[in-house]
Amino acid sequence: MTEQRWHSAWAQLIAPGSPFEVVTPAGGGTRYFRQTAANLSQAIDAGRVHGDREFLVWQGQRLTFTQYFDQVDRLAGQLSETYQLQPGARVAIAMRNQPAWLVAFAAIQRCGAVCVPLNSWGLRDELVHGLQDSGASLLLCDDARLQVLTDDLAAKGLATIVVGANAQQPLAAHCAGYESLLAAVPLPVPTLDLDPDAPALILYTSGTTRRAKGVLSSHRAICQALTALEFQGAFCALSSPERISVVINSGFAPTTLMAVPLFHVSGLHAQFLLALRAGRRLVLMYKWDVEQALNLIRDEGCTQFNGAPVMMQQLLASPRFAGPHTASLFGMGLGGGASSSALLASMIERKPDAIGGSGYGLTESNGIGAAIGGDQFVYKPASCGWPLPIVDVRIGDDPQQPLPAGTPGLIWLRSPTLMSGYWNLPEESAATLREGWLDTGDTGYLDEEGFLCISGRVKDLINRGGEKVSAAEIEACICDMPGVEEAAAFAVPDPHLGEAVALAIRAAERLDAETIRAYIAARLAAYKVPAQVYLHTTPLPRNATGKVLKAELQKTIAQFDS
Structure with a gap:
């Protein structure tokens, strides 16, 4: 009966006329959501309707949606007029999580430029590689990253906007202060009609074993990804009504504690952009610290926390977790790696009424693959859930000859959220994208109920x-x-x-x-x-x-x- 309810909710959400209507091309091919924003700038502008509701909390800063968009428009005017930023130009961001990161991203999209988020944890070589590889014509960075890159930026004379610059050290000629630009007289921002297939984002892969590759995505791919994430939220609410009612009746405003980095899809897509569109508060952490996280959950009434398994494990292990400090926490999501059965069991045991969840996706798929939450998560916590409605999953060495259910093998994905390719790497792109299918490099299987289960990485197999x-x-x-x-x-x-x-x-x-x-x-x-x-x-x-x-x-x- 429960599974029947899940299938009914799914069918209702993707039906014709629904906000999540799925279109299946007559000749076959990749399914897609009918109703998505035409481009990322349009998707971001949906957040303007939230007006004077509080959006961002970070250390001493608090911004409403109106104040946030005022800063976006001011920075976009400067980028367009002062820096003559043109559509298609690459603009890098290198800073830890803070409001200026979110402002910079939206302003870059307003100008039709391609945003290049760099790993703020990275050392000099990794940052320089990202700047050079992407061909960035402008960098927005914080003072800590400026100190790392000072000589490299000076040698190239790369235009740089510095957030929180050290007042005791005058900026070089190629640098400008972020705060000064925002305080200047507002400049006009051109209205652009951006092609959905134009490039919007270059995200660098984790690079755990080699030089990171730039994953290039179009506006269309990211907008389809955002709708897929919003679909999963709607499906979770519709299929787990009792859990949702607990959250609604709690009286806490929907608030996400964000500790994952913005330069990754789990932070950029699933937390920042979703919150911006939905009107959720975001409480930003500069870097992860379990005690500070618990303080913020308590003080800000955070209702949602999504993090890597190691972060969730530390949170659950704290003696404070069982007390009043987490009374507001009703949503806990996992991502970024495999979770042990002990961790999954602990989540369900410690917060039995919570909306737990996890998912499966890659940078190359804009984080989209399969997802699970609510009652389904309690039912099969070790799985990644059902593939999202615009995603095809096939298992085996060849996607044209898929293995039967329950048989493990290489996972292939097909969806409109896939990357356009690796930046300036045609051979690697062709090896990973084959006739519209993405070779994920992961192994797993689809069980008899259609749930995707991950068993490991192809490169993580030890040949003994x-x-x-x-x-x-x-x-x-x-x-x-x-x-x-x-x-x-x-x-x-x-x-x-x-x-x-x-x-x-x-x-x-x-x-x-x-x-x-x-x-x-x-x-x-x-x-x-x-x-x-x-x-x-x-x-x-x-x-x-x-x-x-x-x-x-x-x-x-x-x-x-x-």
């Missing part, structure tokens, strides 16, 4: 003497062991087997390697038991989206063993 071992399976197993806080499995060279399984562990209590190996041996096949176990007292190295940097672990271990 011909036996393929999934790193994700080992990690999921050991993370269920009491005391284990985080773990990463990876390959190390072996003279006899080619590769052997290694495991890096950080635990809350003293655990020895043999105890860890015995725990895994009791649950997994003998060939999956790690040959080497490395115990860490400090957090495992991660990138900005929460993924463990296994290449860094491998390098450290190679130096240690040599």
Whole structure:
């Protein structure tokens, strides 16, 4: 009966005349939402209707929607008139989460330029690569990033707008103060008719093992992605009415605590742009800190938190989580990596009335793939949910010859949200996009009820003497062991087997390697038991989206063993 309700809600939402009506081309091909914004600037402007409601909270700053859009228009006028920014030009943003980031993004889109968010966690080489690779003609950065790039920017004379510049240090000739530009007399902004297929965004992939690639997306792809995310919210509400009523009756204003970086789809699309369009408050964190997060949830009445599994684990582990400090928290979402069954069970147990959720998507798909939330999340928390209604999923080495349900293999996606290609990398683009299908590099399967389940990464398979071992399976197993806080499995060279399984562990209590190996041996096949176990007292190295940097672990271990 419950599943029938889910299917009924789904069919109702995508039916003709619905805001989420799905169009299936007569000759086959990619399905799409009929009613989406024509371009990203138009999608952003939908937030103007929220007027004097509070939108952004960050440290001492508070902005209403009206105040936010006033800053957007002022900056867009400066970009257009003072900097002569033209449609198609690339503009980079390099700063930590703060209101100026969100203002800059919208202003760039108003000018029809291509936004290039750079990894604010990145060191000099990574930032310089993004600037050079994208051919950015303008940079908006905070003072911390300016100090890292001072010599490089000066050598190139790259036009730079600095947020929060150090008042004690005069800016170079090629730099201007962000605050001064906003305070100047407003300048006109041209009205542009942007082509939906024009480029809008270059997001750099995480780059855990190699130089990051620029993922180029069109206005159409991003607007379809936003509608897909809004569909999932509507479906969750319609299919889990009892959970939604608890939130509505709580009296708390919808407020998202945002701790994930804006230079990633989970922050940019699923949190910033969705909140802007829906009229939700955003409470920004400059960087993740679990105690500060709990303070903000308590003080600002945050109702929603989405984060990487390691962030959620830290939140749940705090003694404060069970108390009044999280009374307002009704929504908890996971993304950016696989979650252990222990974490999923803890979420459901600790907040049984909450709207839990997770999803599956890539930068190359603008974060769109499958999603799950509410009652469905409680039903199958380890799955990623049903593929969204404009997404086709096929499993196997060839998308034209898909494997049957329940059989694991390579995951292929087809949807209107896919990237146009990798920036200036035609060969890599052709290898990843094949006849409209995206090779995700992930492995998984569709179960008998249509839920997508992820089993690992193709590149995360350890070839132990011909036996393929999934790193994700080992990690999921050991993370269920009491005391284990985080773990990463990876390959190390072996003279006899080619590769052997290694495991890096950080635990809350003293655990020895043999105890860890015995725990895994009791649950997994003998060939999956790690040959080497490395115990860490400090957090495992991660990138900005929460993924463990296994290449860094491998390098450290190679130096240690040599």
